[in-house]
Amino acid sequence: MDREKQLRDFLLKGDKTYMPRVSVDCVIFGFHEDQLKVLLLRWKDGRWCLPGGFVKWDESVDDSAVRTLQERTALNNIYLQQFHTFGAPDRERGKKLKGIPDSKKSWMHDRFVSIGYYALVEFSKVNPIPDWLSDACHWWDLHKVPALIYDHNEMVEKALEKLRLSLNDHPVGYNLLQEKFTMPELQRLYETILDKRLDRRNFQKKMLSLGILERLKERKTGGAHKAPFLYRFDKKKYERAMKQGLKLGF
Amino acid sequence: MDREKQLRDFLLKGDKTYMPRVSVDCVIFGFHEDQLKVLLLRWKDGRWCLPGGFVKWDESVDDSAVRTLQERTALNNIYLQQFHTFGAPDRERGKKLKGIPDSKKSWMHDRFVSIGYYALVEFSKVNPIPDWLSDACHWWDLHKVPALIYDHNEMVEKALEKLRLSLNDHPVGYNLLQEKFTMPELQRLYETILDKRLDRRNFQKKMLSLGILERLKERKTGGAHKAPFLYRFDKKKYERAMKQGLKLGF
DNA sequence: CCAAAAGTGTTGCCTTTACACCCATGT
């Protein structure tokens, strides 16, 4: 079987291409139907995990994360943030390899340190693609994430925590929402990430005061009630705000 | 020569003890005479670098940083914070090994990824100890740090940046000052880290409002002017503040 | 015409900022 050979090659010769001992894992956040979602992979053995990958010898760790993300979502230009590196001594990739011949000789055997990144992506644009070791790749509601391999649940927790903290000095939305969105939608996003309710009117004032939103002529019609205005981020001003940092205080 | 053998052993057999490809580097901050200081090592070849180390197979990455710190400063219970992982493809430890026989066969050869930690230590308590590859270990004024190996200057920059950001939601001082200190000393510390002047009176109000300071009966005598009160952190309240996070906003 | 959601403005509080006066100490 072809895949069998591919796997053997990867296990026995992968270290020609990839650095051993170091991996990258990505917590990919999406936002859909007022819920934060996380993209997960299912291994052939049924266990779920974060999309991850290895670092090529000639590639930076950041680039490795970009590549991993690109491979799972088919998206480019994704917002990506390194958030923590996980290095407990029992983090053994090798444990995944049970029952595979020669696995003891593999560069995958033994301990790995993993560098965690979180990504913010536009849910509707993602077409989840399993990797060649997995048979499924899809979105999970953040609050319903199943038990994951190793410390991946901890990674999700930590990523969320860091994302929350970042709201105190950086805007969010450009990466998670569609190009045009309404103020209530943006508010729903903030409320979901922070897991707390915000005052509608004060929220709008705060957001507009950042000067990074552009109100469009159109409104979002089709809803059951008064049609809300559509907004769009001014990309240049948004990026300037991301760089400089702000004082939001949520 | 004994050291020669020790080096050869380390280069050729070090991977029995340490994980290849992964290292830890520490930006150790101290505060002395109104200046932020960084502890640096000088290699035998004259180049300066951050104190760093490798990760033992059975040790967590955090523990490895703790050990490194302990070895350089002879201190325990140090405040330590992982702040970033550096993984550019040209980060080669091997470049250090020029001229050493068999260095190509060493686990030190080829690329390393390094996990950066910053530490806050009480300057006066530190007795800097060079490691066995270095002939000097001492404090440098943060603004006078020389050119360091690899990307270590970048690490110092990033550590400082993260430390500054942390002031917005965490107190600082317990780790950098002596047990008893005056309000002006604490203010000087904040001003130095932030590199900006603060109003004396407003600073005091803000600090006291945190409820983590205890004013002592004594005053600091010997100065040229009015004797300022001495303060001390209430350790329990300080730690609670560190955990919960605050809203300082500097 | 009613319920539910969205747009807008106002008020009061509380935090932050700016600033002034008095006190202690060494020269």
Add this chain to the structure above:
DNA sequence: ACATGGGTGTAAAGGCAACACTTTTGG
């Protein structure tokens, strides 16, 4: 005595939180 730094209080400003009224839309 005076220059310098430290301790304390207060008034104005600005930001934030609480809140009310009107408008629009589908049912």
